[in-house]
């Protein structure tokens with residue numbers, strides 16, 4: 001039984017779902033007067049109270065984030081040996097529930113997948129890996145807005161030993177061959193898992209048969225090719241790129257997002273509901289090196305705690321380190337628009353060979369990256385991988401008499417001249433992303449304008465209107481600057 005109230009603030013109303021680690025409760029936030037979802041996260045075997053305390057510190061030091069395709073985490077409340085994770089309530093069904101009532105048309109699946117890829121690519125841009133992408137972790141509203149949840153809480157990724165010893169709760173059917181072998185998950189493994197999820201969406205079953213014994217499922221994933229897809233249609237090419245056994249040959253999540261958006265636009269007769277803005281989301285404006293118009297977060301923070309361990313395979317991770325990763329990705333988000341395309345790249349359906357995943361057992365792992373949606377287009381936005389970084393010692397930004405002048409000058413050069421814009425960011429701000437991400441984002445923006453108001457010696461309140469795909473969006477944010485010679489540099493917002 002849940003308590004009547006959590007932390008004297010969240011009135012528990014009813015159970016909205018049940019997962020491998022417990023129930024999720026619909027609650028009313030008495031302070032802010034809004035509906036939230038609260039999930040009780042317990043300790044994993046081997047975890048200790050200090051781990052929990054560390055996770056809580058991480059959580060509390062994290063600023064709020066909102067990426068429209070990542071379920072926002074609002075609060076983490078420690079109670080005894082567990083945490084209540086208070087998050088955005090997403091009315092609707094999980095993708096697993098939707099699939100249970102019948103496979104999806106490929107165009108619709110592409111739309112859902114594109115949104116999830118946006119959220120995941122944003123996380124990847126910040127060095128965080130989800131680790132447990134699967135239909136049950138994708139929440140879909142009635143108008144097909146999709147959000148990925150359970151970021152970093154994956155029970156399946158505690159550490160290699162946990163996985164190998166079969167302490168996997170839920171299904172490992174969406175694991176990549178590398179994760180099935182017990183290696184530390186990387187972004188490429190999220191790409192595989194999203195590919196397996198979309199495969200299940202159109203086929204009605206995952207690419208590998210789920211056995212009663214998880215170890216048997218893992219063994220099949222390690223040694224076999226995926227079952228041939230029969231109903232993937234326009235998703236066939238992208239699925240091949242995502243379900244390549246060689247992680248180096250898989251598309252990046254950015255490339256996945258771009259291809260899936262394109263397919264969705266061209267092939268979903270339900271319309272482009274994914275672009276419906278989420279009421280709670282505020283726009284992240286492109287002053288940030290990795291701007292994300294559908295997120296809002298406070299001053300940028302350093303690389304997520306998860307990034308170090310995520311990138312070194314074989315390391316040990318626990319539930320609460322993963323919880324910290326979840327909260328940090330909620331803080332950091334990033335890269336939504338730069339990932340979501342807006343280009344006219346070649347349809348991902350034509351990108352790959354003509355067979356479905358598993359149709360060609362001779363498909364060889366290749367160290368050469370697969371052709372990407374951007375590579376296949378002459379008009380694609382530059383990708384992070386492909387875009388050279390300007391000189392590390394950019395020329396001095398133009399002189400400015402005040403922070404407001406400087407910020408106006410910054411937006412005046414954008415979106416056309418990203419090299420000049422990049423040079424107007426402080427080195428520490430630049431270090432939080434790559435020039436490729438930055439210029440990739442700006443390539444998706446048609447126009448931007450700004451009105452400024454001074455906000456002290458080193459800050460400006462800017463009302464920024466930018467246009468993407470013909471739609472203007474306006475928001476106000478405080479941009480901070482620092483003095484640099486006879487000019488300034490943008491340090492954050």
Ligand SMILES: Nc1ncnc2c1ncn2[C@@H]1O[C@H](COP(=O)(O)OP(=O)(O)OP(=O)(O)O)[C@@H](O)[C@H]1O
Pocket residue numbers: 016017018019020021022023024037039071087088089090091093094136137139149150169170
């Ligand atoms: N933020 C949310 N808003 C609305 N419903 C949610 C939310 N989070 C979870 N749910 C519901 O609660 C159910 C359980 O979620 P939970 O994340 O605990 O488990 P799961 O991901 O489905 O399973 P597992 O924990 O085994 O991976 C979900 O299937 C969904 O129906």
